[in-house]
Amino acid sequence: MKIYNSIQEFDTKAKTIVTLGTFDGVHKGHASILDKVIKSSAATGCESVVLTFFPHPRMVLQQNTDIKLLNTMNEKAYLLDKLGINNLIVHPFDRNFSRLTAEEFVKNILVDSLNISKIIIGYDHRFGRNRTATINDLIQYGETYNFEVEQISALEVDEVSVSSTKIRNALDDGAITKANEFLGYNYFLSGKVVEGKKLGRTIGFPTANIAIDEDYKLIPAKGAYIVSSIINGKAVAGMMNIGSNPTVGGTAQTIEVHFLDFEGDLYGKALKINLHERLRNETKFASVDALKMQLEEDKSATIHYFNTTGNEKLPL
Incomplete structure (x- = not known):
């Protein structure tokens, strides 16, 4: 084109x-x-x-x-x-x-x-x-x-x-499955990986911080989501958080993705993040350990999602 x-x-x-x-x-x-x-x-x-x-x-x-x-x-x-x-x-x-x-x-x-x-x-x-x-x-x-x-x-x-x-109403509510149904494809965010506070790696969940330049882009409701992306030509599953990280005293909204089965430097890389399902609301946990336990549950749910639905859920 x-x-x-x-x-x-x-x-x-x-x-x-x-x-x-x-x-x-x-x-x-x-x-x-x-x-x-x-x-x-x-x-x-x-x-x-x-x-x-x-x-x-x-x-x-x-x-x-x-x-x-x-x-x-x-x-x-x-x-x-x-x-x-x-x-x-x-x-x-x-x-x-x-x-x-x-x-x-x-x-x-x-x-x-x-x-x-x-x-x-x-x-x-x-x-x-x-x-x-x-x-x-x-x-x-x-x-x-x-x-x-x-x-x-x-x-x-x-x-x-x-x-x-x-679609807009569904995204505002975090209803990704409904939005995807109307779209006919997975809603996605496009951005560049930038340096963050690197707190995720201290609890075993390193994240890629996604910066979106276009301030007019509709960002779905705060919360945790099942996502996927293409990295170096390969479909990679992940879980994403949209929010301010209140458990560790965050205030500014960030978009952070923890990729499963991936290791490597993503800084400066442009990524397309496909949103599949919403896991939960953003929550302020009583402790970092409680947050880590929830992230383990999110990881299990993400693995189960892709294991039970097959690779057709990993769109290019």
């Missing part, structure tokens, strides 16, 4: 099948829409294009909104690439872009820049300055500028919005 950092960067002589939106989570609801784009492009010999925006429009137009997203842009690109999209355009969203009229958007962006053959879009999609243009306007522009408009049904559009809300 080719990635472009603006509409202006995109250049193709081939006709395109386009869809546009935030596609946050790239979940099951999105997948059905994206599948239409991929199949349509394959059937017609066109290039498939996803046009998305960053920052998220709500970050720009509703600056008091503290929106948390299911994917960073790199994560979204990874998921779209896996689905088989040919081109991803991540266009910078600002107030000037939001002021384009509907016809300017269609003529300058869809027709002149994207060389559009067809757009696949929600029946309730609104666009142009103040979002005044509707799908009916888009159909008329399609007739004028010679491109097809395929409407996504109310049922599919509703599935997308309902799923996104349910």
Whole structure:
């Protein structure tokens, strides 16, 4: 998949099948829409294009909104690439872009820049300055500028919005299994291993401290989780804690992973942490020994989880 950092960067002589939106989570609801784009492009010999925006429009137009997203842009690109999209355009969203009229958007962006053959879009999609243009306007522009408009049904559009809300709510509650069900894959965190206080190694549970640069990424509820990651090409199981380590007087939130059956230096390494199940809430234990006993139980539960479900639970 080719990635472009603006509409202006995109250049193709081939006709395109386009869809546009935030596609946050790239979940099951999105997948059905994206599948239409991929199949349509394959059937017609066109290039498939996803046009998305960053920052998220709500970050720009509703600056008091503290929106948390299911994917960073790199994560979204990874998921779209896996689905088989040919081109991803991540266009910078600002107030000037939001002021384009509907016809300017269609003529300058869809027709002149994207060389559009067809757009696949929600029946309730609104666009142009103040979002005044509707799908009916888009159909008329399609007739004028010679491109097809395929409407996504109310049922599919509703599935997308309902799923996104349910996923966010589930993650806020720590309900990882439910979130994964809606996503169609394991929710994951992407970050770099940084140096921590190294307290885990003193009790036999060394951890990799994961730093996530993107402050808009939705972090699930505090607690302990069963996780996995790919390290040096191999799937490795682990257990992760999201929280402040109150037993040892911690205050700042950290994300720490203890990997099973792994030894080595991970400092500076970028990791994708797949979340499988939630083990428990974060707890302030009476002593470090009590914490260590709980970690042993967490380890046993993690081993049991992977032993009983098999390697299919260790996604690449």
